[in-house]
Amino acid sequence: MKIKIKIFFVLIMAILAWSLNRVIISMDSAEINENEVSEKVNIQNNTENIDKSNVLWTAIERKESYNNELQYYCKENVTINDNEIIIISKKEEKENKSYTSGLVESTYGYLYGYFEFDIWIKEGKGLFPAIWLMPVEDASLPEIDIFEMVGSAPQDFSGVFHYLDDKGIKQKTYFQKKVIKKDTYKVALSWSENELAWYIDGELVHVSKSSPSEYMYIIINQAVGGNWPGSPDDKTLFPSSFIVKASKINPINKKRR
Structure with missing residues (x-):
């Protein structure tokens, strides 16, 4: 009888020891998991901070237009994936405008450098895609148009440098x-x-010996209508996209706007 009691007591102690060991292991595991979660949160927070600090483009919400353009610029009409920008123009009413479209601006201003873009365009009367630069300081000139075309003549690419000469007279x-x-x-x-030197598909197409010496930011947009392209007609298909990939943004100088 005494032997049975001893065996029973040994078994009870063994079970208690095993249970206590499992509790300790669980506590250690929970602590490790908590540390892992904390580390992951920190990594995610750091990643978010890095992403925000490196954002190059921002979509703009704007009703005002120039040159009798017909669009309302909506943030919802823009998709930004790193350096790829997708702008969608739509035939829809918004605040007394007959069309909506998209416009993005660079979050940096640049002074000198090389700027290259891959573009996908659509034809159609009234469409007016463009890539251009404006002064970081709020001024209407100088203006560098890297690329412009109107949808009724989609194979005619243009580039312009608008500026004031030494006498304050507008030149281009x-x-x-x-x-x-x-x-x-x-x-x-x-x-x-x-x-300034413009290139299309690697071919030098124009050189200007006049060049601005101030920080400028990049604008990418697709206007609808206006003095130059005219209003869309029944043959213009909507929605219409303008896709731009900023393949090389290599400034000599840059600063956050």
Whole structure:
């Protein structure tokens, strides 16, 4: 009988020891998991901070337009995936405007450098896609148009430099280049202290010996209607997209706006 009691007592002690060990292991595991979660949260927070600090583009909400354009710029009409920007123009009413479209601005201002973009365009009367630069300081000039075209003449690419001369008189130097119809084009601007040079698909198409010497930011948009492209007609298909990939943004100088 005494032997049975001893065996029973040993079994009870063994069970208690095993249970206590499992509790300790569970507590250690919970602590490890808590630390892992904390580390993951910190990593995510750091990633978010890095992403926010490196954002290059921001979509703009704007009703006002120029040159009798017909669009309302909506943030919802813009998708930004890193350096790829998708702008959708739609035929829809918004605050007394007949169309909506999209516009983005760079979050940095740049001074000199090389700027290259892959673009996908759609034809259609009234469409007016563009890539251009404006002064970081609020001013209407100078203005560098890296790329412009109107949807009724989609194979005629233009570039313009608008500026004031030493006497304060408005001047411009520009080009128009007829391109072969294809899916994708590459447009670029090389900007130095002494000149501006435009490229289409790697070909030098225009050089200006006048060049701005101030920080400028990039605008990418697709207007609808206006003095130059005219209003859309029944053949213009909506929604219509303008897709831009900023393949090379290599400034000499840059600063956050």
